[in-house]
Amino acid sequence: MKTKKQVIFEEAAKLFQEKGYSAASMRDLADRVNLKASSLYSHIKAKEEILQKICFDNASHFTQGMDTVEKSGQSPEEKVRALLRLHLEIALDDPTSITVFNDEWKHLEEPHLTRFLNLRRDYENRFRTIIQEGIASGVFRSVDPTVALFTLLSSLRWIHYWHRPSRKIDREALLRDVTAILLNGLRSGK
Amino acid sequence: MKTKKQVIFEEAAKLFQEKGYSAASMRDLADRVNLKASSLYSHIKAKEEILQKICFDNASHFTQGMDTVEKSGQSPEEKVRALLRLHLEIALDDPTSITVFNDEWKHLEEPHLTRFLNLRRDYENRFRTIIQEGIASGVFRSVDPTVALFTLLSSLRWIHYWHRPSRKIDREALLRDVTAILLNGLRSGK
DNA sequence: GTCTATAACTTGATAGAC
């Protein structure tokens, strides 16, 4: 059984995705969970608390996934493949949340904004290092590692359009096609 | 010489990028152009007029670029290459505007919202057709054309981070690397 | 925990003097 607090966070993620954080009001949110706006404050402290939870929960998923990938001892190529899977799984499992995470983090207040940007920068650096290793070993094409990094990172930002509940078969097909394009694109001709 | 109206539109694009359309107030904008908020209304009719201009100017650039590409009589592969260049040129020439175009169109009011979504859908359909032709002729990898389409479309959504004024050399290097990854990724092994 | 009432403030936009 979901707690009311959980329901509030889930509906908030949907609402923030649809209207954006700033345009989404606490009255909108209250309507969706059949409460008056003031009653929301029995469950949460402030509107921004919801944004913080969405942003840092997602950041945590990415960081934990990166931890696993780094420990795996795989080749750079297999690591990139695993990271593409990680991004796609997160994007499909929590599509509204990931959209808010991608687009609305700018509305975090300090010190949370700085903390968030630090987490993101660390993740990007770890991803870039893997790409650089692949380039150094000749497996990956000789491109600017930052260009490759952001091309991969942003190429999945449409995935939430794709989401339909319980579509396990499509998920594997989607992963196969996306990986085919991006990983083959990254591979050198050798 | 720039008219005051032009300056207002340019500063608005920057402001909307930084804070998002909803969080950016007319008083914020007025401060940036050294006016009082009420004076803005001597130059524009409403806040949403600015958003409309940004969205539809960008849409027009993409549509005109697609017109040229379709008329070129090139192969699907060369057409995709030209479209990647089109996206990158637009993204680098007007980076704040393109960010607003990508993320803030949802705040358009009807009937502009529907008109915008129709333009976008038409553009996507024309792009998808080119990809399908490439797949049919065996030049492109056999993937879901919609997956390929959105992977390409979203892959440049980080470009505004890259922007520095007058960086013509980097522009060609950037285009070369992005094209190398995405076009080689799309190509079949044959 | 949920409500009504309301405080304290910000929003986009207009009226009218200069």
Next chain:
DNA sequence: GTCTATCAAGTTATAGAC
């Protein structure tokens, strides 16, 4: 065209009854 003054509506959040 720009200003001051202002409006009507909407914002997050709190106080206190039940």
